[in-house]
Amino acid sequence: MSPLELERNESWLSREELEAVRGRLPILYVDAVPVRVDSTGAATAVGLLLRASSDGSINRELVSGRVLYHERVRDALLRHLEKDLGPMCLPRVPASPQPFTVAEYFPTPGVTPYHDPRQHAVSLAFVVPVAGDCEPQQDALDLAWLTLDEAADPSLLQDMGGGHGVLLRQALAHLGHAV
Amino acid sequence: MSPLELERNESWLSREELEAVRGRLPILYVDAVPVRVDSTGAATAVGLLLRASSDGSINRELVSGRVLYHERVRDALLRHLEKDLGPMCLPRVPASPQPFTVAEYFPTPGVTPYHDPRQHAVSLAFVVPVAGDCEPQQDALDLAWLTLDEAADPSLLQDMGGGHGVLLRQALAHLGHAV
């Protein structure tokens, strides 16, 4: 991470402050679709987090999170990947800052295919090969590696809230896979 | 790709020469997904060609064709769009040469999601807004404008041969639409 990261902590928002800002400004996020690749660089599997939602159901999710003040986008990607997949996951964040898409999560459903009732979040989405050992961290119950064909199964969409299923399929399309 | 493309006069290879080369080299193609856009630039409809295939069935197709010797990629896109949609279709070929994907059509099915029994074709794929009047030309029976939701209907895949259905869905994903 950036050498300036320590200074950044001083600028973190309290929970209350963040709540207040969330209704006033679009919040910058990153979404990462973790993949395993073969020796030719082709994706062979997609990693999805299994997470208990607040209503007790189980959701499949992509790696996702906020970009902090004075944090580079690639450092935010690394931080969220290591937080969710563990410190040994060895993400290979792409060299270019160009995301494969930008997902606009609106608090109002239906404006875009993405929805976040808490806020207006705009997320830079990247496919990130991970080369190391992954083990789910924190509140994630499990990490599932699906083949690209399994990940493209439409039935998966109903297990992925907020538009993560749509984003996953857009990532598969970007990888050249049939969706 | 159009089955009648071989008959085009502007090809600098005779039919026999092209046949001979087709088994020896990958042939460069362009694929265009014609769209209508609203005043904010968002795509509202996708144009598909209705074409009678050699076995009598009706296929839906994208605009597709070969890049000629000493022809720029953007000129090839224009030529094929005007050939299929008519001279008044007013295509807005993107300013950047970066395609949204590269579709590799192999003569052997299953290597990629794209297939062309005649040849190994590698196609640069672009979404191209068209602003003018479109009327199907030559061997195309009709041109259908579908909403993005209609275009994303999986049942369409079986009417689109060679992987054009997959490419259409990848284009929709690139446009930020749910697929």
Next chain:
Amino acid sequence: MSPLELERNESWLSREELEAVRGRLPILYVDAVPVRVDSTGAATAVGLLLRASSDGSINRELVSGRVLYHERVRDALLRHLEKDLGPMCLPRVPASPQPFTVAEYFPTPGVTPYHDPRQHAVSLAFVVPVAGDCEPQQDALDLAWLTLDEAADPSLLQDMGGGHGVLLRQALAHLGHAV
């Protein structure tokens, strides 16, 4: 980014609130490189704003501004283009949400090639063809259309603050032009 942007009425934050947030969160921006295109879609000219900066010097700038709460990225692009180039500029915002790059403006110089002393801004950058009549609005003194060769002249870099010169050259590279 325009130094007068803070005065815009449509912002949902007061000037004081925005100042407070600017030191705590990355702020989402869009940057637009306006271009004229020929009938094949190739860019032929780049539009730069001539603007008096607060210290009395004259700067050349790209179109740039904040994305508001509950505003789509493409609507923010349209709003800023019409604000700076006039209501008849007829921008053709790209159909895909994928920016050609993401420019990270840090308040600390040197972290990236982009710098904004007021804030940490993360900007989605797009090349946008404009088809209509452009006339500079508000505080912009003039609008200059430069050929791509003129726009690629390194001497222009010193007239463009905050990294806009770098972003302009990255846009030219994305367009396939020599830089």
Next chain:
Amino acid sequence: MSPLELERNESWLSREELEAVRGRLPILYVDAVPVRVDSTGAATAVGLLLRASSDGSINRELVSGRVLYHERVRDALLRHLEKDLGPMCLPRVPASPQPFTVAEYFPTPGVTPYHDPRQHAVSLAFVVPVAGDCEPQQDALDLAWLTLDEAADPSLLQDMGGGHGVLLRQALAHLGHAV
């Protein structure tokens, strides 16, 4: 490489056949810009080949070569990278087939910034991180790793023929670097 590669050899063109085709069809190429990346994925160095040209001068070149019949683009990238940088260079070919640009080399100078007197070549260009040991192979005299700032030095352009200097600078721009 592809399991079908052995069959492909039967379809290789003789030198005479290739010469004949080169004046009739655009030939599909790949260009690779090899980079070293740090633990955050950011590029830190660019690898350039030092090669003696036929007229005795020394040129700096990117990795470049033809795509063969029935060869996937990513297999062509791997083959050319391993041919030029050695079998232990461990290239990480991007997971997506989307190139950062398409370079059109025309036999006529001035049509595009790229030029190849032998042929009309259309090249899919990728930035490829290489993680292993690189040693120049075959006719390459040396391999030089340059920092991104060194690679962006305009004086390098005159040592890189055919537009490779332009393509290198476009790659740096795509990586978010100042050019």
